[in-house]
Amino acid sequence: MLEREKVVDNSLSEKGSINKPKPVKHNAAIATILSIIFAGFGQIYNRRFFKGIIFIILEIAFIISCGDFINLGIWGIRTLGTIQGVDHSIFLLVYGLISIILLVFVVAFYILNVKDARKQATLIAQGWEPPRLRESIRIGYDRSFVYWLTVPGFALLIFTVLLPLLFAISLAFTNYDLYNSPPKNLLDWVGIDNFTQLITVPIWKDTFFSVFSWTIIWTLVATSLQIILGLFLALLANDSRIKFKKLIRTILILPWAVPGFVSILIFAAMFNNDFGTINRDIIIPLFGGDGIPWLSDPLYTRIVLIVIQTWLGYPFIFALFSGVLQSVSKDWYEAAEVDGATRWQKFRNITLPHVLFATAPLLIIQYTTNFNNFNVIYLFNEGGPAVQGQNAGGTDILISWVYKLTFETNNYSMAAAISLIIGLLVSIFAIFQFRRTSSFKQEGKI
Amino acid sequence: MNSKMKSNLEVAGIYLIFAFMAVIIIYPIVWAIGMSLNSSTSFYSSTIIPENWSLVHYKWLFTDPNSDYLLWYKNSMIVSGCSAVFSVIMTSLVAYAFSRYNFVGKKTGLYTFLILQMFPAMMAMVALYILLNLVGLLDTLTGLILIYVGGQIPFNAWLVKGYLDTIPRELDESAKIDGAGHMTIFLRIIIPLAKPILAVVALFNFMTPLFDFLLPSIILQSSDNYTLALGLFNFINDQFSNNFTRFAAGAILIAAPVSVLYLFLQRYLITGLTAGGTKG
Numbered sequence: 106m107l108e109r110e111k112v113v114d115n116s117l118s119e120k121g122s123i124n125k126p127k128p129v130k131h132n133a134a135i136a137t138i139l140s141i142i143f144a145g146f147g148q149i150y151n152r153r154f155f156k157g158i159i160f161i162i163l164e165i166a167f168i169i170s171c172g173d174f175i176n177l178g179i180w181g182i183r184t185l186g187t188i189q190g191v192d193h194s195i196f197l198l199v200y201g202l203i204s205i206i207l208l209v210f211v212v213a214f215y216i217l218n219v220k221d222a223r224k225q226a227t228l229i230a231q232g233w234e235p236p237r238l239r240e241s242i243r244i245g246y247d248r249s250f251v252y253w254l255t256v257p258g259f260a261l262l263i264f265t266v267l268l269p270l271l272f273a274i275s276l277a278f279t280n281y282d283l284y285n286s287p288p289k290n291l292l293d294w295v296g297i298d299n300f301t302q303l304i305t306v307p308i309w310k311d312t313f314f315s316v317f318s319w320t321i322i323w324t325l326v327a328t329s330l331q332i333i334l335g336l337f338l339a340l341l342a343n344d345s346r347i348k349f350k351k352l353i354r355t356i357l358i359l360p361w362a363v364p365g366f367v368s369i370l371i372f373a374a375m376f377n378n379d380f381g382t383i384n385r386d387i388i389i390p391l392f393g394g395d396g397i398p399w400l401s402d403p404l405y406t407r408i409v410l411i412v413i414q415t416w417l418g419y420p421f422i423f424a425l426f427s428g429v430l431q432s433v434s435k436d437w438y439e440a441a442e443v444d445g446a447t448r449w450q451k452f453r454n455i456t457l458p459h460v461l462f463a464t465a466p467l468l469i470i471q472y473t474t475n476f477n478n479f480n481v482i483y484l485f486n487e488g489g490p491a492v493q494g495q496n497a498g499g500t501d502i503l504i505s506w507v508y509k510l511t512f513e514t515n516n517y518s519m520a521a522a523i524s525l526i527i528g529l530l531v532s533i534f535a536i537f538q539f540r541r542t543s544s545f546k547q548e549g550k551i
Numbered sequence: 552m553n554s555k556m557k558s559n560l561e562v563a564g565i566y567l568i569f570a571f572m573a574v575i576i577i578y579p580i581v582w583a584i585g586m587s588l589n590s591s592t593s594f595y596s597s598t599i600i601p602e603n604w605s606l607v608h609y610k611w612l613f614t615d616p617n618s619d620y621l622l623w624y625k626n627s628m629i630v631s632g633c634s635a636v637f638s639v640i641m642t643s644l645v646a647y648a649f650s651r652y653n654f655v656g657k658k659t660g661l662y663t664f665l666i667l668q669m670f671p672a673m674m675a676m677v678a679l680y681i682l683l684n685l686v687g688l689l690d691t692l693t694g695l696i697l698i699y700v701g702g703q704i705p706f707n708a709w710l711v712k713g714y715l716d717t718i719p720r721e722l723d724e725s726a727k728i729d730g731a732g733h734m735t736i737f738l739r740i741i742i743p744l745a746k747p748i749l750a751v752v753a754l755f756n757f758m759t760p761l762f763d764f765l766l767p768s769i770i771l772q773s774s775d776n777y778t779l780a781l782g783l784f785n786f787i788n789d790q791f792s793n794n795f796t797r798f799a800a801g802a803i804l805i806a807a808p809v810s811v812l813y814l815f816l817q818r819y820l821i822t823g824l825t826a827g828g829t830k831g
Contacts, residue, residue, distance in 0.1 A: 266675070358578070
């Protein structure tokens with residue numbers, strides 16, 4: 106029982122043993138310096154032989170196995186290769202990034218090692234007796250358990266998220282495109298050239314500003330429309346005079362239930378200029394003429410895209426608001442009625458603040474999602490129709506433009522540069538949102 | 552009398568709006584179903600309600616030697632299934648650590664998750680393509696699954712951590728006193744109590760790969776490895792007017808069960824989302 110408590114709260118047990126004063130000649134500074142010289146030396150000096158030997162083995166193993174690699178990587182990321190045709194800049198860049206990540210971990214481990222040696226040396230000098238080997242292994246397991254929990258997740262995260270992100274950011278500062286690509290050519294660091302090109306070279310400038318402004322219009326209009334429609338329908342469906350509420354709700358939520366990918370492709374066929382049902386069965390019979398060029402005129406395509414996104418996106422808002430509306434207390438409305446409030450006043454001063462307050466973070470997410478809503482833009486008309494004088498389609502948003510630059514014209518550096526701009530814009534939004542969420546605030550307090 | 556009349560008119564107006572919405576919602580769905588039942592493969596002869604309907608396209612999907620539909624279905628199930636299972640395992644381990652332990656780098660880790668969440672995964676698509684190519688995982692389902700599982704960790708770890716924080720710590724502490732080890736507490740106490748949120752994580756990570764188009768289109772290249780979304784897209788991308796009816800049939804086969812599932816589960820999803828998003 107007593108032992109277990111020791112295990113549970115290890116720091117307490119350390120403090121507990123100090124109480125027996127048995128001063129020993131032991132210098133914390135020596136332990137610190139030794140452990141800086143080589144991981145584990147300090148621990149050996151502290152007579153923690155098992156731990157010390159493990160640390161020494163770890164460091165030797167690391168130097169033997171990764172030393173050359175890190176050397177190569179650091180050289181590689183600095184120069185991106187020097188011999189044309191032999192050095193592969195992209196490999197070197199990746200090695201370099203991996204080396205940097207490895208080094209960060211090694212430095213963290215080293216700092217821990219020094220801190221550990223110093224702390225224990227100080228304790229020993231005060232008369233603390235280190236636990237026996239068996240006991241310390243148990244304590245070690247106990248303390249390190251949490252790392253075993255997180256290591257698989259973190260390792261995966263580093264290789265599938267962190268490394269690609271760092272890699273993409275690095276690419277934005279190189280000159281990697283179809284004509285200058287390894288292994289035939291070497292890449293170079295070009296600083297912010299890609300960004301300056303983006304706002305100075307006419308074709309890039311025109312494309313960038315037209316795509317950027319459409320992205321903003323698209324995000325604001327499509328998202329706001331889906332929120333307004335969702336709210337409007339939720340208010341109507343919440344009306345006490347309406348019957349068949351369950352049926353109405355189910356129908357209104359249908360577009361959410363159908364996979365968006367399928368709906369978008371169906372819409373693409375429906376709006377097809379030649380054989381789509383919209384032109385053939387609705388526009389031409391009603392208004393005559395040859396139908397509307399939905400997919401070949403940028404303006405019409407943009408309008409249709411916004412309508413489709415509204416169709417796809419409102420049900421989620423509707424479901425969300427329906428839930429919140431039911432939680433608004435009836436008393437407030439009754440009190441307002443007593444005061445003679447009009448319906449608009451009740452909506453403006455009771456319903457709207459309540460609903461918006463409860464759902465603000467989710468509504469902000471809607472905006473950021475649409476900002477990067479690749480699926481609708483690309484699947485509907487592949488960002489088209491093509492527009493003269495720019496290298497993106499008439500309805501391309503930033504993210505679909507990046508896709509095209511990467512996979513159609515192989516202009517990797519420029520794609521990475523634009524990605525970086527997207528990332529910065531989205532993070533501004535996201536920071537704003539996360540500052541409001543509760544878990545963030547709680548964590549900040551720890 | 553006057554006010555009652557006004558009220559009745561209003562109600563009628565509301566029903567009219569709902570009727571209008573119903574038409575807009577149902578028209579594309581009915582049209583797609585009609586297409587899939589159309590016996591000819593051509594668009595031009597088709598009307599909304601086909602004159603001579605048949606199941607020929609459904610049959611083609613399953614029986615024709617040229618059809619890869621079942622293969623895509625299998626691939627999709629492998630990707631979605633693995634992604635759901637591994638996501639739940641990884642996420643619950645990480646979330647448990649963040650919820651219950653104090654360790655070096657805990658705060659840094661949480662902040663890193665937040666920052667990583669902000670950057671859209673698509674930002675790194677150039678890099679993913681090149682990196683997977685480097686390690687030889689391009690055009691494999693394994694590569695795709697790894698990226699799904701890794702990419703979901705930041706968001707879902709926060710989601711699950713938030714839920715685990717609401718499970719009283721007294722439970723694991725009393726188990727600890729009774730002699731339960733770390734793993735026992737995790738498997739016997741935390742996991743059973745966290746089932747609802749883990750179910751949400753599993754559902755999200757099953758559905759996302761199922762209808763994702765972008766990532767598979769970057770990673771998968773040979774038609775043998777296509778997932779459903781990619782395969783169906785290529786159906787209509789190759790020769791639009793020829794294969795749309797087949798696309799409609801294939802899409803309905805997968806969309807129908809999913810839609811039904813969503814209609815049943817939407818209430819729980821909404822509750823889960825609002826609980827996480829509005830608690831503060």
